Amino acid sequence: MSEIARTLDVNDPDRRRGHIVDNLVEAFSDLMEAAPVAFRTKFRKMAASPFAFYRGSACLFYADVARLKDPWADERTSRVWIQGDLHAENFGTYMDDEGVLVFDVNDFDEAYLGHFTWDLQRFAASIALLGWSKALSDADIDEFVRTATHAYIDQVRRFAKGEQDAAFSLNLTTTDGPIHEVLQKARLRSRQALLDAETETEGYDRRFRNGVGVRRLDEQEHARVIEAFRRYLETIPQDKKMREVAYTVKDVVARSGFGIGSAGLPAYSILIEGENEALENDILLSMKQGNVAAPSRVIPDESIRRYFRHHGQRTALSQRALQAHADALLGYTELDGVGYVVSEVSPYVSDLDWTELTEPEDILPVLDYLGRAVAKAHCVSDADSDQNLVPISTEAAISEIVDGHDEDFTKWLCDFARDYADVVRDDHRLFVDAFRNGEIPGVSSTRTS
8 A cells, every 4th residue: 555545545436425514514514505506516527537536626636635644845835826736738829918829837826835746746647547447558658757757856947047938938939749720729719709709799789699618697786796897897907908998898698517626616798888889899898706715725824824815816916826827807806705716718728638649659648738737827826926825936945856866756656657647547436435425514416205
């Protein structure tokens, strides 16, 4: 039995199953009570595979890693900005605020401050789960983790030696292979196609289409959302603001039916004018309630908690810290005393699809790029960013703690990836059993009379 398995006491299935249920209930009880149907859907999606379960259970991951020894965390490297839910499917394209299509880390709902290794551990274990799902050998999986880790270390050192982290990006001129293909496909997308899918014209203007997951607002709720939208406008950085006419609201609807990570979170879609009055330039915004970041549950530092007004602000500030040129429309607001994050629904977002990546020789170059993307996210978010929670040079701190121990660090991540992936596969079975047998309070898997 591995040290990880012993520490987490996985040899007692009943106790481990209770641990899984307790963590899910503690993390999601409020949302489960508010939207039990949404959480039944979330849990059914998590039941589909070990990887799907892993994606939806970041709270369990942090409850586990917080109990494990971390030889690479010191007073500096244990307090850096992290993405918080860094698995192999949380990478994709976006259009940065300079108009460049970039491939990067995405989804900052769980972003917080913590050990830089936590991002790498979560990513490495996801690689192991992905490799297992493709029936690849442990030797292949080790090589995957080594490749991503070596790329990460190399890129961190480049930044430490003076390469500008904010200037580095994976784009159409710096990539090839599958990553370049994802970027090329993103180029083919258009704002018009997105608008046609989500809206319709009525007379001489647009409004949202009615459909599954769309709810029209009554007069009072509409007024509250518009007031929250006005407060959001004050959070857009001055140098990123458009002309006032761009923020004219055309329509607002409530939304539901999000993916595994956002189940049960109240959200609204807002249609605004855009740069000019041409209908083809209308812009879609998402206003989604911020969730409690999974890493925050194991970080007791009150100075970090006090830095953020609410989880909507925390999400927006984290994304600005972790992305050098974040969405120009990114901001935050409050609605009924609860924090919301606001961002553009961009037509140019395209996630990395692992379906056709089946052979090691195709996967290895992709993982090199992903390792470098993670390094960029960590290093751009330090003392040189517009946030002051990390007053040190992240690249210098990481370089120094790993210096002379590259292979030890890489082996540590390889061992963790394989051992924790074994734990996750067993946890997935235990979760499915608990869910099927009605052991998760408030979210029964079966019909009741």
